[in-house]
Amino acid sequence: MSNTTMIKVEHISKQFGSLKALDDVSLEVSKGEIVCLLGPSGSGKSTLIRAINGLETPESGKIYFEGEEYDKNNAAKYHQQRLKMGFVFQHFNLFPNMTVLENLTLAQIRVKKVDEKQAKDTAMRYLTRVGLSDKRDEYPNKLSGGQKQRVAIARSLCMNPDIMLFDEPTSALDPEMVEEVLEVMQSLGKEGMTMIIVTHEMGFARTVADRVVFLEDGHIVEENEAEAFFSHPQSERAQLFLSKVMHQ
Amino acid sequence: MFPAFSKVVTLDNLFILLKGALLSLGLAAGSLLIGLAIAILIALLRFSTKKICHIIANIYVEFFRGTPMLVQIMYLFTVVPIVISMIVGHRVRINPVIVGLIALSLNSGAYQAEYIRGGINGVDKGQKEACETLGLSRTDMMRFVILPQAFRLAIPSMVGEFVTLIKDSSLLMTIGALELFGQANKIGNIYYDYMTPETISIFYYLIMTLTISYFARKLEKRLARSV
Numbered sequence: 001m002s003n004t005t006m007i008k009v010e011h012i013s014k015q016f017g018s019l020k021a022l023d024d025v026s027l028e029v030s031k032g033e034i035v036c037l038l039g040p041s042g043s044g045k046s047t048l049i050r051a052i053n054g055l056e057t058p059e060s061g062k063i064y065f066e067g068e069e070y071d072k073n074n075a076a077k078y079h080q081q082r083l084k085m086g087f088v089f090q091h092f093n094l095f096p097n098m099t100v101l102e103n104l105t106l107a108q109i110r111v112k113k114v115d116e117k118q119a120k121d122t123a124m125r126y127l128t129r130v131g132l133s134d135k136r137d138e139y140p141n142k143l144s145g146g147q148k149q150r151v152a153i154a155r156s157l158c159m160n161p162d163i164m165l166f167d168e169p170t171s172a173l174d175p176e177m178v179e180e181v182l183e184v185m186q187s188l189g190k191e192g193m194t195m196i197i198v199t200h201e202m203g204f205a206r207t208v209a210d211r212v213v214f215l216e217d218g219h220i221v222e223e224n225e226a227e228a229f230f231s232h233p234q235s236e237r238a239q240l241f242l243s244k245v246m247h248q
Numbered sequence: 249m250f251p252a253f254s255k256v257v258t259l260d261n262l263f264i265l266l267k268g269a270l271l272s273l274g275l276a277a278g279s280l281l282i283g284l285a286i287a288i289l290i291a292l293l294r295f296s297t298k299k300i301c302h303i304i305a306n307i308y309v310e311f312f313r314g315t316p317m318l319v320q321i322m323y324l325f326t327v328v329p330i331v332i333s334m335i336v337g338h339r340v341r342i343n344p345v346i347v348g349l350i351a352l353s354l355n356s357g358a359y360q361a362e363y364i365r366g367g368i369n370g371v372d373k374g375q376k377e378a379c380e381t382l383g384l385s386r387t388d389m390m391r392f393v394i395l396p397q398a399f400r401l402a403i404p405s406m407v408g409e410f411v412t413l414i415k416d417s418s419l420l421m422t423i424g425a426l427e428l429f430g431q432a433n434k435i436g437n438i439y440y441d442y443m444t445p446e447t448i449s450i451f452y453y454l455i456m457t458l459t460i461s462y463f464a465r466k467l468e469k470r471l472a473r474s475v
Contacts, residue, residue, distance in 0.1 A: 054380075082380075082383060089377065094378075095393050096397065106384070111384060156382075159382060
């Protein structure tokens with residue numbers, strides 16, 4: 001394992017009832033890399049990214065973060081590891097009982113123990129970054145889907161993560177709002193943020209990703225540099241998948 | 249009809265009934281608040297990682313929801329004082345209003361605990377996951393994210409509980425508490441006319457319950473808009 005490896009997934013499997021969501025999956029992501037997980041729905045890509053964050057616990061296999069294995073029995077360390085990961089959900093999961101600013105400061109104050117003033121400064125910096133500084137005092141229900149997702153991204157960034165995980169960040173958005181979210185993600189990538197992204201936005205994956213991982217039925221079917229994957233998919237299943245999604 | 253209508257319907261008697269109504273309202277409000285405290289305590293027990301806490305919480309809820317309220321009231325008024333007397337060694341005098349307040353509170357606590365549970369279950373699962381990814385502790389998650397939303401979801405049921413308590417406070421008549429129905433009965437005893445005071449008491453109850461329901465509907469509409 002090279003010292004720039006950030007995430008290492010080793011032979012993980014995850015079962016939901018009779019459904020094998022992940023079957024002996026291994027993956028490595030280096031610092032600064034942008035990896036897109038593609039595949040038809042039910043392929044296991046969401047389960048994989050959730051397992052990387054610890055939202056799902058695989059039945060077998062190991063996951064390493066920055067060289068150290070996840071160990072739920074070592075709660076303090078596991079907590080620290082998870083804190084270095086930002087996670088963005090398909091359905092945003094903003095806290096509806098708090099203003100945008102409170103959404104961004106809560107974990108900073110309660111978890112990172114920064115004082116309120118500093119937490120607000122950090123929050124405003126990231127809100128400005130995603131272009132929503134004027135929404136600081138709004139409640140989430142007053143925001144559009146695209147705005148909610150940008151706030152959710154800002155909320156994750158406030159925790160100063162080493163890596164950002166995106167689980168279908170634009171799938172719940174109206175088409176005209178997809179672009180504003182992708183732009184924020186693209187600019188993050190340009191700044192060198194390590195990212196793993198589950199997405200159905202093929203154009204975005206092609207331009208932004210360094211590497212594409214294609215999953216189907218809980219297996220990694222193909223893994224390649226983004227440009228190579230899209231221009232010359234090797235496996236039959238990837239070819240079939242791409243021919244379907246590219247000609248919608 | 250109305251055997252002693254003109255004797256019963258005097259300002260004095262209407263005022264006595266009003267005092268009874270206010271006592272009913274006070275008993276309902278008091279037991280709603282004490283019940284809420286009990287319900288929060290039960291929610292905390294249920295949130296605990298210790299199994300014994302869950303068992304205690306469940307026994308409490310099932311006991312008070314599974315036995316008739318009238319029996320609970322009578323038991324607390326007649327049986328419990330005897331037990332206390334045997335322990336302390338002398339006869340204890342108890343105030344029916346205090347006993348009534350305790351009985352209503354204990355009972356309401358069990359119901360409100362269920363409303364809070366329903367509220368907590370109604371909070372979107374994604375909220376918990378978001379807290380997890382942000383590293384919030386279980387306690388902070390409950391305090392800042394889950395419970396505020398759960399309470400909001402439980403408010404309509406809580407208002408319903410207030411109305412229920414106003415009505416159920418009439419059961420305290422059986423132990424001699426002079427709430428609205430108790431007063432109506434007492435007036436009935438004096439004039440040998442139950443029809444008049446009890447009919448008036450119905451109007452008093454309706455004024456209280458319909459007013460609360462009216463504001464509850466308004467509140468619900470406002471909550472629905474803001475979520």
